[in-house]
Amino acid sequence: MSSLLRLKSPITTIAGSILLVLLGLVPVFAMLLDDPFMLTLFTRIVIMAIAAVSLNLILGYGGMVSFGHAAYIGVGGYAIGILAHHGITEAWIQWPVALIGSALVALLIGLLSLRTKGIFFIMLTLALAQLVYYLGNGAYAYGGDDGLTILQRTDFGGLLDLNDKETLYYLCWVLLVIVLWLTYRVVNSRFGMVLQGAKSNDRRMATLGFPVFRYRLTAFVISGTICGLAGILTATYTDFISPAMMHWTRSGDLIVMVVLGGMGSLFGPLFGAVTFLMLEEILSSWTEYWKIVFGPILLLVVLFARGGIDGAMVRGAAGYALTGLITLFLIYVVHYLWYDDWIPAAVVLAGAAAAILAIWYRQRREAVAIASAGGDHA
Amino acid sequence: MLEPVLKVEGLVKRFGGLVATDNLNLDIREGEVHAVIGPNGAGKTTMISQLIGELRPDAGSIRFLGQDITHLPVHARSHLGIARSFQITSIFLNFTTLENIMLAVQAHDGHSFRFWKDARSDPRLREPAMAALEQVGLAHRAETVASVLSHGEHRQLEIAMALATRPKLLLLDEPMAGMGPEDSARMVTLLRQIKGSITMLLIEHDMDAVFALADRITVLVYGRGIATGEPDEIRRNEQVRQAYLGDEA
Incomplete structure (x- = not known):
């Protein structure tokens, strides 16, 4: 019997920690394989994982389906880009401005949207995020919809050199670890209990004496600020800002990552972001119409794996989750070895799929045999 | 008067x-x-x-x-x-019995803009919550997730949450x-105990x-x-x- 906090199930914690360590070793793998592109891909993955963790705080723990989280990525990114455009590159100015800017935008959007619930909340967050998107679109001084190239990366003095790919990657990774740790503390604190209580039954929360709105708004602002951090990092590693970084589809991607990984689980969004972006990367290199494959995969997860990847592990279906991760790894290896050639890739993957199906079929037959033999005990 | x-x-x-x-x-x-x-x-x-x-x-x-x-x-x-117990049981189903009460205690123990310390192990919440559970006779179910309690226990928990706010x-x-009839009789006994206070x-x-x-x-x-x-x-x-x-x- 698991309590509210899924972290109590050790398997998720173990899997999450292993994944974190593996992510921490990516620069080493990239160096061994002499593959600079790998580092670029994983920098993006780690940054999006930070954004997904921030969304999970309000979506997973607070039940607030924000369909406009990309707006904060935009605000964080634009703050860096605009300041750099005006020649201000010092980190101690850029970062606080970006974070406070994201927090203020989140405060405004939260104040307006948190008065509503359900579909109205989703639509309002979307609409307000679109407003921010069109602000970026109309900012002709900063490139309008063409975007703006950042000529000089943030200057951390002698402390960090962000022009160094490994340094930037490790900065992102350390920030991801910190954000996860913060989330862990917050969701288990008194504040976190209120957040989760309000998700479960906000009417009762008010009757108990909690001014629910204030707590929700605070969580919304924290989440927006962390998402703004992801925006800072996005702008830094792409050296570019454009309205595309806050397009509404990006907000949708974040929701998918959280749902895919497991809502309200600490490591869920991490699993989700890694799986989502790796699949996207691999599938899109095979075919232009990769979404035809990607869509059904997501649909299957939503239909058959409630609670996402994390949920599958918690329910004891560790085998399936593990199979999924191994498959993903296999796909990646295949992808790596035959980059533009789909025939060997398809052969290997079809073989793997057949093997998994065969194992599954045998287990099922055994299970049926056991069930019919021991029917009295059931 | x-x-x-x-x-x-x-x-x-x-x-x-x-x-x-x-x-x-x-x-x-x-x-x-x-x-x-x-x-x-x-x-x-x-x-x-x-x-x-x-x-x-x-x-x-x-x-x-x-x-x-x-x-x-x-x-x-x-x-x-003022506290209220609901006609249709209104508890936090994915919290344990004790956590349900702890939330009620927390509501009346200052503000909850406390982001760092673990709430579940906080004796300022646990002890009064345990006391409230003992009062309604649910202490043995403290660590059970509320969703698996019986209907009668849900009703007891419902009352215990209201009581924990010290109304x-x-x-x-x-x-x-x-x-x-049995659960009803138990509820009458419970309400008799708190009657007057x-x-x-x-x-x-x-x-x-x-x-x-x-x-x-x-x-x-x-x-x-x-x-x-x-x-x-x-x-x-x-x-x-x-x-x-x-x-x-």
């Missing part, structure tokens, strides 16, 4: 053409168990919703301990000392709803329980209070017998 704990004057609530609360007056005295009875649709739950602040009355006033609370939000009324006035909306407003269909517990009874019909008095008076009241009690009395 002392001012009543709760004083409701001329309360009106309309839903379109339907008058759910019709010029209701109600006094609840300190320490008493005041039952409100009436047929289905008499407006009992609508009345509670206005007392707790979920519904805004169209007219009239509600005074609690001498303070006008007619326009206060729900959470503020809770801090003045001065407890609004009980059909605490015996859906209970078998907390003023209670009791809405209940179980007449045995009402007459066993209530010091005074108000009869509500079509949103209108047609009689208030001690149980014996109500039993003898001809108007009440016609409207509600029927052959039961």
